[in-house]
Amino acid sequence: xxxxxxxxxxxxxxxxxxxxxxxxxxxxxxxxxxxxxxxxxxxxxxxxxxxxxxxxxxxxxxxxxxxxxxxxxxxxxxxxxxxxxxxxxxxxxxxxxxxxxxxxxxxxxxxxxxxxxxxxxxxxxxxxxxxxxxxxxxxxxxxxxxxxxxxxxxxxxxxxxxxxxxxxxxxxxxxxxxxxxxxxxxxxxxxxxxxxxxxxxxxxxxxxxxxxxxxxxxxxxxxxxxxxxxxxxxxxxxxxxxxxxxxxxxxxxxxxxxxxxxxxxxxxxxxxxxxxxxxxxxxxxxxxxxxxxxxxxxxxxxxxxxxxxxxxxxxxxxxxxxxxxxxxxxxxxxxxxxxxxxxxxxxxxxxxxxxxxxxxxxxxxxxxxxxxxxxxxxxxxxxxxxxxxxxxxxxxxxxxxxxxxxxxxxxxxxxxxxxxxxxxxxxxxx
Numbered sequence: 493x494x495x496x497x498x499x500x501x502x503x504x505x506x507x508x509x510x511x512x513x514x515x516x517x518x519x520x521x522x523x524x525x526x527x528x529x530x531x532x533x534x535x536x537x538x539x540x541x542x543x544x545x546x547x548x549x550x551x552x553x554x555x556x557x558x559x560x561x562x563x564x565x566x567x568x569x570x571x572x573x574x575x576x577x578x579x580x581x582x583x584x585x586x587x588x589x590x591x592x593x594x595x596x597x598x599x600x601x602x603x604x605x606x607x608x609x610x611x612x613x614x615x616x617x618x619x620x621x622x623x624x625x626x627x628x629x630x631x632x633x634x635x636x637x638x639x640x641x642x643x644x645x646x647x648x649x650x651x652x653x654x655x656x657x658x659x660x661x662x663x664x665x666x667x668x669x670x671x672x673x674x675x676x677x678x679x680x681x682x683x684x685x686x687x688x689x690x691x692x693x694x695x696x697x698x699x700x701x702x703x704x705x706x707x708x709x710x711x712x713x714x715x716x717x718x719x720x721x722x723x724x725x726x727x728x729x730x731x732x733x734x735x736x737x738x739x740x741x742x743x744x745x746x747x748x749x750x751x752x753x754x755x756x757x758x759x760x761x762x763x764x765x766x767x768x769x770x771x772x773x774x775x776x777x778x779x780x781x782x783x784x785x786x787x788x789x790x791x792x793x794x795x796x797x798x799x800x801x802x803x804x805x806x807x808x809x810x811x812x813x814x815x816x817x818x819x820x821x822x823x824x825x826x827x828x829x830x831x832x833x834x835x836x837x838x839x840x841x842x843x844x845x846x847x848x849x850x851x852x853x854x855x856x857x858x859x860x861x862x863x864x865x866x867x868x869x870x871x872x873x874x875x876x877x878x879x880x881x882x883x884x885x886x887x888x889x890x891x892x893x894x895x896x897x898x899x900x901x902x903x904x905x906x907x908x909x910x911x912x913x914x915x916x917x918x919x920x921x922x
Contacts, residue, residue, distance in 0.1 A: 503715045504577040508596045510632070511606035512624035513584075516645040520606060520683040521569060521582050524707065527690035530571030575711040583628075590878050591831035594631060594918045598904065601715045602639040602676075603632045604706070607660060610646050614656035619663050626864045629673060630880060631829055634920060636900055639676045639713045640668075643706060647699055648682040657699040670867055676713065679706050718789035719899045724754035724762065724810030725892070726794065727847030727901075728802060746777065746793040747802055752847065752901035753894075754810055756792050757785040764800055765807040765892045766820050771796040805849035807892055820890030823856070825922045827896075828875070828883050832909065832916040836875040836883070842907040842916055844887065852888035853907065859883060882922070896920035 509517040524530075567582045581600070583593035597603060605628060613619045632640055642664050647653040661678045668675045679688055680699040687693035690707045729749040760773045777793035778786055786792035794808065802808070830836045836855060844853035859882040861872035875881045896903030907917040 504579055505602060505710060505713055505715060506579045506581075506600050507602040507604060507710065507713075508581040508583045508593070508600045508637075509604045509606060510583040510593050510597070510628040512608065512611070512622045512628075515606035515608040515611075515625075516683045517606050518567075518582050520604070520643065520645065520681070520689065521580055523683045523686050523689045524580070525569060525571055527686055528571055528573055528707065530569075573707070573711060578710065590627070590631075590829075591915050591918075593628060594635070594829055594831060595915075597632055597635045597637055598900070598918070600635075600637050602641065602710065602713050603628075603637045604641045604643050604710075605629055605632070607642055607644045607664065608646050609644055609653075609656045609660060610649050612656075612660060612663075614650060614659050615652075617659050617662065619659055621663055621667055623864060626667065627878065627880075629667070630671060630862070630864060630867075633671060633673045634827060634829065634880070635918075636896065638716055640673060641676050641706070641709060642678045643681045643683075644678065645681050645683055647680050648685055648687065653680070653699040657701065677703065677709050679703065679709065681706055716900075718787060719753040719901065720755055720788045722753035722788070722894070722899060722902075724756060724760060724808070725752045725894075725899075725902055726756060726762075726792070726808040727752055727849070728804055728806045728808065729848050731802065731804060732793070744774070744795050744799065745802075746795055747808065748791070748793045749848070750791045751786055751788045753788050753899055755785060755787045756794065758783075761811045762794075762796075762808045763811045764802055765809055766890050767801065767806075769800050770811060771798055771800055773797070805847070807847060807849070809892055820892045822887045822890045824885050824887070824891070824893060825859075826883055826885060826905070827920045827922055828881055828907070829918040829920075830875045830877060830879045830881065830916070831918065832914065833877055835877065836879075836881075836917065837873070841910060843910055844885070844891075844919070845906040845908065846891045846893065846904075847901070849891070851891065852910075853905075854886045854888075856884040856886045883919075885919070893921045895922060 509520055569580050571578055581596040583596045607625055644657055644660050647656055650656045657680045664678055680701050681688045688705050727749050728747045732746040756776050758773050758776055762773060763770050773794055774797040775783055775795040776786055778784055779791040838855050838857055841852055841854045844851050858872050860869040861875055861879055861881040862869055894902035903921040905919040907919055909916045
């Protein structure tokens with residue numbers, strides 16, 4: 493197991509549970525909440541079914557979820573231990589709700605991928621993993637989730653838990669090596685009984701495992717490091733036209749947003765994208781209007797030394813960093829996780845959202861589709877729902893992007909259907 497001790501483990505950890513349908517994701521989160529004493533007694537009494545506590549109901553709050561016994565939307569829950577705070581999202585396992593999983597994973601610090609031992613041919617040392625387990629794991633990798641933990645669930649329901657855990661763990665590591673996925677740990681758990689989730693298993697060394705519990709692992713995972721070392725990039729979210737606090741803004745407009753990359757400080761020269769005007773940052777305000785410097789990942793307000801035409805959706809980019817990679821481009825090559833029910837075909841036009849800016853984007857070409865079973869790339873004329881592939885986009889207006897491998901904020905776009913307004917694809921700039 494690889495853990496990072498040099499990074500901050502005191503900050504709240506954003507994590508998701510994902511994997512195939514009915515692997516026990518909602519039950520696992522319920523177990524984390526109950527055994528960490530994060531559920532009030534009256535709430536616990538409200539999830540009783542036929543005298544038994546249904547832990548999944550602690551996260552499945554929609555009526556359709558409770559009727560069908562499945563997770564449809566991402567449900568966020570908050571809990572804390574003596575070690576740290578957690579923001580945990582329960583992502584749906586059904587293929588048709590993959591877009592919800594992608595949304596949750598895009599901002600996660602860690603992912604717990606559930607694997608149901610009872611669904612696999614665990615007696616076979618060369619067993620095959622479920623397609624949705626592979627798909628969610630690949631999406632977690634593509635979305636740069638820093639820490640990935642596989643939790644092998646329901647081992648209490650098989651005849652030989654130790655053999656099942658050994659074979660499944662070997663299959664997971666083999667897949668991870670093939671996919672280039674860095675695995676933090678593979679933990680045997682029983683979400684229903686609570687073994688190795690918060691407390692240790694009833695039997696010491698259950699399934700031949702002598703490592704920490706799942707919660708102990710999560711308590712020591714690092715949070716995502718902000719892109720503070722990159723050149724300044726600031727997406728404008730809101731323009732305060734007439735400030736009520738003249739002592740902080742000198743009567744000028746204040747541009748508010750969250751610093752996507754770099755460090756924001758007075759005296760910086762900035763360029764407005766896409767129009768290209770330049771100015772100097774006269775003052776920087778933090779989220780409570782205190783003057784000072786603000787680093788990536790935090791909200792800020794900017795007062796420029798002169799009035800410029802800056803609107804919501806524009807980007808303020810540093811021009812004194814000597815970095816040319818933030819020049820705006822009208823064409824980009826990207827990896828796409830296709831989430832729409834209709835296949836992606838060349839020639840279609842979508843709305844593309846980058847930061848807070850909307851532009852029209854035309855699919856020029858589909859280069860390859862990734863086979864989630866063999867991880868091989870092959871030519872494709874279209875991308876079916878839930879496919880992963882490489883595409884080329886032509887933009888109506890230039891966007892200042894950076895490869896997603898370098899920056900989550902600058903390298904990600906969302907494609908939206910122009911007619912239905914549904915999220916159609918998650919785009920990661922290559």
